[in-house]
Amino acid sequence: MTHGSPRAHDAGGEECSIPGFAELTPPCSHACGAHEPVREWVLALQRDDEDSIHRAWARIVAANPLPAVLGRICYADCERDCNRGALDGAVSIRELEGRVGDYALARGWALPPAPRPPGARSARIAVVGSGPCGLSAASRLARAGHRVTLWEAQRELGGLLRRGISGERLPRSVLDAEIDRITALGLDVRTGRPLRRVEDVLADSDGVIWAAGASMCMALVAGRTLWRQPLHTRTRPRRTASLSIGRGLRAADALDAQLSGTEGVPPGAQPVVDGRLMNTGHFGTRAPVLPSGQATGGAAGRRPDDPLSGLAEVAAEANRCMSCGSCMACDLCHDVCPFYAIELLDSGGYGIMADDCEGCEICVAECPTGALVMPAPEIDTAPRVIRPRLD
Known part of the structure; x- marks a missing residue:
């Protein structure tokens, strides 16, 4: 009896494809301009305690340093x-x-340092512009151990977050607090210093993130542009803070890879899970607990008076997440398999026993999250463990 998920085996003299677990991209993360791991941090909130909040926050700020x-x-x-x-x-x-x-x-809570390879170089980096793109890049690079100088033409940091959004919609106390948390990483902040040319800072820096202006984001070293925001020749996407944060993140990663000598082709994203292939009937109906981000009027942006309250509401809303494209350890595949070909592993997770599987696809059809696919992905290994099973 073998464990794991080879793509096919011989069943009664005929080749039989068998299913396997995949880790697919959920549509929420695919739509997020900031490239947040939405599924992962929402699932972390499903218990109403402070440790769960902190785990979720740490996953958010790894991509977006401005969650509030x-x-x-x-x-x-x-x-x-x-x-x-x-x-x-x-x-x-x-x-x-x-x-x-x-x-x-x-x-x-302070922003934690990012994991760093032993002996990685700490470079001098100038970030020009302190809007969402510049703040995102500065945070990413400072957390990676680089010495960052943040330049801003205005007297206060924030760019269009400060100058283009009303204080009623974005309270200045919230904006200031999240900016202060970024500058506390050790940034050398220089405000009221407009810069017109990259050359003004490149001579004294190992690299530059040029994020001056609502539609500009580039990563540069002497004589080379490492990354610049994509050019859109047919359609112009809506300029949003989340999109700017995502661009700052990518520019910072490109510059960090160049300076640390780890340049290469980044891993491609996994396909987006097809919601039509998810058996959502297993979830039942659960009305939203918190107001939608698409809401307008009195429900929009509602917050409790005490930020430390309402954990039960947060957990209840997070438990509506269907874990699209990722195994949620529900045991359903194990329970419905007529050939007992899916084993619950002592170490947690599941193993598909290739010798017993007949390729009937019942488990694939019943999988609530769409994480079981046919045939098994090339990346599937034996035994396949997605995550520890829930108690």
Whole structure:
């Protein structure tokens, strides 16, 4: 009896494809301009305790250092594409992010350093512009151990977050607190210093992130442009803070890879899970607990007076997430297999026993999340463990 998920085996003299587990991209993350791991941080919120909030916050700020800001101003494209929307209403992702961001500010959590290879070089980097793109890049690079100088032409940091969004929609106390958390990483901040040319800072820096202006983001070293925002020749996407944060992240990663000598082709994203192939009937109906990010009027942007309250509401809303494209350890595949070909592993997770599988696809059809696919992915290994099973 073998464990794992080879793509095919001989069943009664005929080749038989068998299923395998895949880790697919959920539509919420695919739609997010900031490239947040939405599924992962929402699932982390499913228990109403502070450790869960902190785990979710750490996953958010790995991509977006301004969760309390985006939790108020984001257009919530993630909710527009949420598969739960066709069932009983999208998960209120923007509201969850804002609640997590506010909780972190109330607790005074500091941005943690990012993992760094031993002996990695600490470079001198200038970031020009302190809008969402510049702040995102500066945070990413400082957390990676680089010495960052942040240049801003105005007297205060924030760019269009400060000058283009009303204080009613984005309270200045929230914006200031999240910016202060970024500068606390050790940034050398120089405000009221307009720069017109890259050459003004490149001579004294190992690299530059040029994020001056609402539509400009580039990563540069002497004589070379490493990354610049994509040019759109047919359509012009809506300029949003989340998109700017994502661009800052990519520019920072390109510059860091160049300076650390780890340049290469980044891994491609996994395909987006097809919601039509998910058996959502297993989830039942659960009405939203928190207001939608697509809401307008009195429900939009509602916050509890005490940021440290409302954990039960947060957990209840997070538990509406269907874990699209990723095994949620529900045991259903194991329970419905008529050939007992899916084993619960002692170490947690599941193994598909190739010698017993007849390729009937019942497990694939019943999988609530669309994480079981036919035939097994090339990347599938034996035994395949997605994550520890839930107690």
